[in-house]
Amino acid sequence: MAIDWGEITHITKVDPAKALPADLDVLEGTDLVVVGGSDGVTAANALEAIQAIRRAIPATPVLQEPSSPAHVSRATVDAVDAIVVPAVYNGDRDHFVGKHVDIFTELGRNGASAASELTTALLETPILGVGYVIQHLESAAAATSGVDTAYTPDQVAGAALATETLYDFPIFYVEYTGRYGGSEDVDAAARVLEETTLLYGGGIDSREKAREILAAGADAIVVGDCFHDDLERFQATIPTA
Ligand SMILES: CC(C)=CCC/C(C)=C/CC/C(C)=C/CC/C(C)=C/COP(=O)(O)OP(=O)(O)O
Numbered sequence: 099m100a101i102d103w104g105e106i107t108h109i110t111k112v113d114p115a116k117a118l119p120a121d122l123d124v125l126e127g128t129d130l131v132v133v134g135g136s137d138g139v140t141a142a143n144a145l146e147a148i149q150a151i152r153r154a155i156p157a158t159p160v161l162q163e164p165s166s167p168a169h170v171s172r173a174t175v176d177a178v179d180a181i182v183v184p185a186v187y188n189g190d191r192d193h194f195v196g197k198h199v200d201i202f203t204e205l206g207r208n209g210a211s212a213a214s215e216l217t218t219a220l221l222e223t224p225i226l227g228v229g230y231v232i233q234h235l236e237s238a239a240a241a242t243s244g245v246d247t248a249y250t251p252d253q254v255a256g257a258a259l260a261t262e263t264l265y266d267f268p269i270f271y272v273e274y275t276g277r278y279g280g281s282e283d284v285d286a287a288a289r290v291l292e293e294t295t296l297l298y299g300g301g302i303d304s305r306e307k308a309r310e311i312l313a314a315g316a317d318a319i320v321v322g323d324c325f326h327d328d329l330e331r332f333q334a335t336i337p338t339a
């Protein structure tokens with residue numbers, strides 16, 4: 099299904115290494131689901147989560163965000179609307195360039211010989227690059243990506259502008275995963291972006307925080323932990339019309 103980013107204000111990030119709530123109807127109000135995580139993810143648990151979400155909300159786009167090639171399989175790729183691939187501006191070289199060249203080297207090699215099932219599936223599926231700035235230094239995402247320094251708001255704006263004018267990724271992501279970072283970075287990024295979709299994630303667990311981030315200019319908020327930890331709070335993060 100085509101994704102109309104202009105219509106998306108609430109995104110749920112589902113970690114396949116964590117248990118899903120028994121009743122997934124709670125996802126009814128979210129506009130898009132991303133399946134991904136840094137620790138304990140496998141292609142098998144990712145597929146299980148994707149399939150359960152598809153069954154619960156068949157009209158909602160579902161994306162997979164692998165943080166390693168081991169998280170994807172022919173089945174996961176076939177089951178989602180797009181794959182999102184992070185590139186971390188304030189991470190180490192591997193997590194902005196190295197891993198991407200590795201994965202496409204592998205895909206090219208397979209494509210040139212007996213095309214593997216996974217290569218074929220990937221080449222038929224939209225792959226969206228996401229420019230990330232990871233601002234919570236104690237998070238698993240920061241450890242995974244070699245992030246040891248947070249960006250100032252001016253640098254966040256610079257990374258956002260580079261995303262739009264140089265790298266041409268469709269999405270820029272201010273990532274505070276596990277901690278609420280407030281609206282300053284979003285405000286800085288929103289001032290320079292015209293076309294690129296601006297996402298904020300990290301510690302959103304209330305209507306007030308959701309509103310603050312959207313009011314600062316994010317196109318959408320991403321809610322992760324709260325979906326796994328507290329469904330009542332999760333529901334409060336879904337903006338009502
Ligand atoms: C296209 C295919 C098949 C695979 C891509 C595999 C690659 C190259 C992935 C990119 C590796 C990379 C840059 C990882 C960054 C990790 C990241 C930004 C994770 C996002 O954080 P969450 O996983 O949501 O956060 P927590 O786990 O901390 O909650």
Ligand SMILES: O=P(O)(O)OC[C@@H](O)CO
Nearest residue numbers: 275276299300301322323
């Ligand atoms: O888990 P939380 O803190 O809600 O963060 C959401 C998302 O940004 C994780 O990638």
